[in-house]
Amino acid sequence: MAKEPHSLHNKHHHANMFMKKKTTTSFLLWLLIVISFIWLLSLITTTPLKPQKDDHHNSTEPVMDTCDAYNGTWVRELYNKVVYTNATCPSLPESKNCAKYGKESEFLRWRWKPHGCDDVPRFDPTTFLDVVRGRRMAFVGDSVARNQMDSLLCLLSQVEIPIDVYKDAEDRFRTWHFQSHNFTLTMLWTQFLVEATERDINGSSSGGFDLRLDRIDANWSSKLRRIDSIIISSGHWFFRENYLYKGDKLVGCTFCSAPNVEGLGVTFAVRSAFRTAFKFLRSCDRREKKLLIVLRTFSPAHFENGAWNGGGHCNRTRPFSEEEMMSLSGINWEIRNAQVGEVERLKGSGEKFEVLDVTKAMLMRPDGHPGTHWNNEWMRGYSDCVHWCIPGPVDLWNELLLKVLIQNKTKRVVSVSE
Numbered sequence: 441m442a443k444e445p446h447s448l449h450n451k452h453h454h455a456n457m458f459m460k461k462k463t464t465t466s467f468l469l470w471l472l473i474v475i476s477f478i479w480l481l482s483l484i485t486t487t488p489l490k491p492q493k494d495d496h497h498n499s500t501e502p503v504m505d506t507c508d509a510y511n512g513t514w515v516r517e518l519y520n521k522v523v524y525t526n527a528t529c530p531s532l533p534e535s536k537n538c539a540k541y542g543k544e545s546e547f548l549r550w551r552w553k554p555h556g557c558d559d560v561p562r563f564d565p566t567t568f569l570d571v572v573r574g575r576r577m578a579f580v581g582d583s584v585a586r587n588q589m590d591s592l593l594c595l596l597s598q599v600e601i602p603i604d605v606y607k608d609a610e611d612r613f614r615t616w617h618f619q620s621h622n623f624t625l626t627m628l629w630t631q632f633l634v635e636a637t638e639r640d641i642n643g644s645s646s647g648g649f650d651l652r653l654d655r656i657d658a659n660w661s662s663k664l665r666r667i668d669s670i671i672i673s674s675g676h677w678f679f680r681e682n683y684l685y686k687g688d689k690l691v692g693c694t695f696c697s698a699p700n701v702e703g704l705g706v707t708f709a710v711r712s713a714f715r716t717a718f719k720f721l722r723s724c725d726r727r728e729k730k731l732l733i734v735l736r737t738f739s740p741a742h743f744e745n746g747a748w749n750g751g752g753h754c755n756r757t758r759p760f761s762e763e764e765m766m767s768l769s770g771i772n773w774e775i776r777n778a779q780v781g782e783v784e785r786l787k788g789s790g791e792k793f794e795v796l797d798v799t800k801a802m803l804m805r806p807d808g809h810p811g812t813h814w815n816n817e818w819m820r821g822y823s824d825c826v827h828w829c830i831p832g833p834v835d836l837w838n839e840l841l842l843k844v845l846i847q848n849k850t851k852r853v854v855s856v857s858e
């Protein structure tokens with residue numbers, strides 16, 4: 441009986457509540473619509489900052505394509521889906537920060553598409569760190585090797601900022617440590633892989649070198665003791681007036697005009713240097729862990745209308761098609777073939793060699809260099825058509841590297857060592 445008024449009262453109250461609820465509901469509905477609209481808009485116009493996993497590959501399951509992931513073409517993507525931006529990478533070098541210096545982001549909207557096999561999964565930093573847990577990896581090479589390592593640091597720092605363990609005065613030798621995965625990453629700088637001394641002409645440095653093609657550059661070779669994975673590369677410094685020695689004998693020179701010295705091709709010098717480096721690496725004794733050696737093949741430059749110091753530039757805004765790529769100098773392929781040839785000579789050796797063959801993919805990316813899009817005292821007036829913007833197509837190298845590492849971990853019969 442006391443129920444009635446109560447319930448009446450309640451009803452009244454309820455009605456009020458209902459009125460309130462209705463306005464709240466429609467407000468919430470509106471909010472939802474607005475939020476979804478903004479979210480949709482952001483999908484279309486901006487870059488997602490979170491690492492993206494590829495739809496059809498779960499990251500714990502390695503991709504086991506047997507096809508050639510290094511032969512393909514670049515296809516335009518509807519959206520630019522970079523894993524990081526210049527704002528989310530704390531270690532991005534100024535000279536590769538193309539966005540900051542006004543390069544249009546168009547060049548980020550291209551994805552490498554291998555012919556006849558699955559897409560290379562987008563880089564997943566967590567998967568990478570899981571795969572390299574407890575390992576010590578070194579990049580051996582020049583500033584282009586460093587370029588790949590800087591890309592890798594940007595990619596990995598999306599999940600963990602590494603500790604800076606060591607840095608020399610010139611920032612050529614560097615070590616980082618990713619604590620959560622006990623992963624150590626090291627840069628070992630070398631222009632030629634082999635011993636080199638710059639030639640003085642009348643007391644000033646000439647920019648050319650005396651190369652001891654059969655002697656390893658101890659600056660990197662002496663620092664491998666605890667390293668278990670090496671990504672090795674070289675190439676651009678060979679395009680100079682260099683004098684080539686074997687033993688104490690001068691065997692020839694490149695880009696030279698010296699009388700009575702045989703002019704030899706760059707390819708000869710590169711091949712000899714890699715042979716010496718691989719011979720040394722094979723002699724490295726790893727009792728408990730096999731040494732993994734990854735050759736990163738030659739990464740071409742794209743100067744047009746002149747050399748780097750002769751007004752050359754690279755201002756294209758689209759990748760080359762395969763046909764357009766054919767018009768580029770054959771020297772890029774010659775060097776790449778010489779490098780790969782040196783790995784193939786080692787069939788049956790105890791060490792494990794892999795090839796990270798980036799040459800074709802990068803030949804097709806004249807639009808991926810900093811060019812004039814940075815402003816540095818040292819390079820003022822010059823274009824950088826050698827290194828690669830970060831983020832940029834160089835990130836592909838690390839996607840391919842992850843693929844190589846996963847395959848090495850799961851497949852026992854890989855590459856030439858079996």
Ligand SMILES: *[C@@H]1O[C@H](CO)[C@@H](O)[C@H](O)[C@H]1NC(C)=O
Nearest residue numbers: 493496497498499500501502
């Ligand atoms: C990935 O695939 C493997 C094998 O098919 C499966 O066992 C695992 O649960 C999957 N992981 C995720 C995160 O989907």
Ligand SMILES: *[C@@H]1O[C@H](CO)[C@@H](O)[C@H](O)[C@H]1NC(C)=O
Nearest residue numbers: 508510511512555556762800
């Ligand atoms: C790459 O693929 C194209 C098209 O399928 C083919 O014509 C070409 O021979 C391949 N190149 C190499 C080096 O395998």
Ligand SMILES: *[C@@H]1O[C@H](CO)[C@@H](O)[C@H](O)[C@H]1NC(C)=O
Nearest residue numbers: 526527537538539540541542
């Ligand atoms: C990143 O690039 C944008 C332009 O896209 C620029 O405005 C900004 O200053 C850059 N930020 C950093 C930290 O370099």
Ligand SMILES: *[C@@H]1O[C@H](CO)[C@@H](O)[C@H](O)[C@H]1NC(C)=O
Nearest residue numbers: 573574575576622623624666
């Ligand atoms: C870290 O990895 C190194 C090998 O790179 C190993 O010697 C060491 O024991 C590991 N430390 C921990 C805490 O797991």
Ligand SMILES: *[C@@H]1O[C@H](CO)[C@@H](O)[C@H](O)[C@H]1NC(C)=O
Nearest residue numbers: 631634635636637657658659
């Ligand atoms: C090794 O490092 C020393 C000291 O920095 C340098 O003088 C020398 O030229 C380097 N050697 C080579 C082959 O680069």
Ligand SMILES: *[C@@H]1O[C@H](CO)[C@@H](O)[C@H](O)[C@H]1NC(C)=O
Nearest residue numbers: 639640641642643644645646
């Ligand atoms: C070195 O200096 C001498 C004397 O000043 C000069 O004759 C010679 O041409 C110079 N050599 C070069 C390569 O510049």
Ligand SMILES: *[C@@H]1O[C@H](CO)[C@@H](O)[C@H](O)[C@H]1NC(C)=O
Nearest residue numbers: 744745753754755756757758
């Ligand atoms: C590239 O630079 C050249 C020479 O300065 C110029 O003629 C050309 O129009 C430029 N191309 C683009 C796409 O900006």
Ligand SMILES: *[C@@H]1O[C@H](CO)[C@@H](O)[C@H](O)[C@H]1NC(C)=O
Nearest residue numbers: 668669729730732848849852
């Ligand atoms: C590569 O795989 C072999 C076994 O096939 C293993 O012994 C070695 O540790 C692996 N190396 C790396 C760097 O994963």
